[in-house]
Amino acid sequence: MRVVVAPDSFKGSATADEAARALARGWLARRPGDDVRLVPLADGGEGTLDAFAAARPDAERRTVTVPGPDGRPVSAAWLLLPDRTAVLELARSSGLPLMASPDPLGAHTYGLGAVARAALDAGATRLVVGLGGSASTDGGTGALRALGLRLHDDLGRDLPLGGAALAGLAGIDTTDLRPAPPGGVRLLVDVTAPLTGPAGAAAVFGPQKGAQPAEVTLLDTALRRFAGLAGGDPDEPGAGAAGGTAYGLAAVWGATIVPGATTIAGLVGLPGALAAADVVLTGEGRFDETSLTGKVVGSLLDSAAAAGVRVAVAAGQVAGPVPGSVSAAVSLVELAGSVDAALGDPGRWLTEAGALLAGRLST
Numbered sequence: 001m002r003v004v005v006a007p008d009s010f011k012g013s014a015t016a017d018e019a020a021r022a023l024a025r026g027w028l029a030r031r032p033g034d035d036v037r038l039v040p041l042a043d044g045g046e047g048t049l050d051a052f053a054a055a056r057p058d059a060e061r062r063t064v065t066v067p068g069p070d071g072r073p074v075s076a077a078w079l080l081l082p083d084r085t086a087v088l089e090l091a092r093s094s095g096l097p098l099m100a101s102p103d104p105l106g107a108h109t110y111g112l113g114a115v116a117r118a119a120l121d122a123g124a125t126r127l128v129v130g131l132g133g134s135a136s137t138d139g140g141t142g143a144l145r146a147l148g149l150r151l152h153d154d155l156g157r158d159l160p161l162g163g164a165a166l167a168g169l170a171g172i173d174t175t176d177l178r179p180a181p182p183g184g185v186r187l188l189v190d191v192t193a194p195l196t197g198p199a200g201a202a203a204v205f206g207p208q209k210g211a212q213p214a215e216v217t218l219l220d221t222a223l224r225r226f227a228g229l230a231g232g233d234p235d236e237p238g239a240g241a242a243g244g245t246a247y248g249l250a251a252v253w254g255a256t257i258v259p260g261a262t263t264i265a266g267l268v269g270l271p272g273a274l275a276a277a278d279v280v281l282t283g284e285g286r287f288d289e290t291s292l293t294g295k296v297v298g299s300l301l302d303s304a305a306a307a308g309v310r311v312a313v314a315a316g317q318v319a320g321p322v323p324g325s326v327s328a329a330v331s332l333v334e335l336a337g338s339v340d341a342a343l344g345d346p347g348r349w350l351t352e353a354g355a356l357l358a359g360r361l362s363t
């Protein structure tokens with residue numbers, strides 16, 4: 001059988017590359033004669049830079065120290081390609097795992113803007129920015145402020161950083177905003193969520209950043225206030241990515257929003273790999289209905305169906321009904337017996353899952 005192993009990262013426990021290797025090890029233990037090709041994926045969130053780096057060995061890797069989402073310094077990597085395109089990943093500078101403790105109201109994206117500034121200073125003429133896995137719900141205002149935007153209250157005072165402060169926003173001043181690079185800014189987004197409302201950034205992703213229901217309401221109101229002054233299209237699919245960073249960068253900096261999963265899949269050669277495959281083995285930390293809204297596994301299900309390739313899924317957890325387009329699914333937590341056991345040795349359980357799925361798809 002010709003097998004493509006194309007997982008997303010298992011956030012916090014295995015990179016996409018580590019997951020692909022472990023799944024393939026298990027598969028080959030059960031079916032040693034198969035032709036197995038590894039195509040680790042990403043969707044704009046964590047792992048995006050690695051996916052680009054693997055696909056573009058000519059990229060120069062740089063790092064810069066910037067304020068993280070809670071203000072503590074972080075060292076954030078980014079890539080400079082020979083054509084002077086810079087590739088940035090928000091999760092590296094402003095991601096949820098960088099927080100010492102959750103702060104859904106105060107966490108911010110200032111660090112992302114500082115990385116963008118460093119890339120522009122280094123001569124980048126075009127930016128590609130992976131958005132997802134953020135700690136904040138600040139509409140990208142932190143990033144824009146690092147680039148010179150001023151946000152003030154009705155007394156003309158600068159607002160503090162963070163999403164909640166936007167509830168007191170009275171005016172936006174772009175006088176000192178650094179212009180976007182001539183080649184433009186492309187945002188690779190990990191979700192199709194709009195900025196606000198029940199399917200928006202605060203309602204859907206606020207709770208995973210620690211927001212309680214009243215805080216979700218406050219953040220949603222704050223984002224609406226920002227959108228009321230910044231214009232643009234808060235309903236554009238993906239505007240809600242990374243706590244609304246996609247919206248902010250699109251509305252204020254003229255950035256373009258594109259689906260991260262399909263764009264990265266194209267870049268790393270997934271369509272060609274699928275065309276020559278019988279089975280694709282994918283996976284992610286949690287497989288649930290949000291997986292089907294622009295994430296790696298959902299978009300891979302669509303591509304595999306179009307290519308007539310069977311799909312097997314290994315996920316840390318499988319929640320809710322498994323779609324009919326999936327031939328077999330395995331939960332690492334069920335395999336290991338508990339969340340702690342699964343997280344304690346992800347390589348072992350991914351390998352076991354690979355072997356189990358090879359057995360199930362043999363019939």
Ligand SMILES: O=C(O)[C@H](O)CO
Nearest residue numbers: 132133134241242243
């Ligand atoms: O960062 C976030 O808010 C989620 O990954 C959705 O983009």
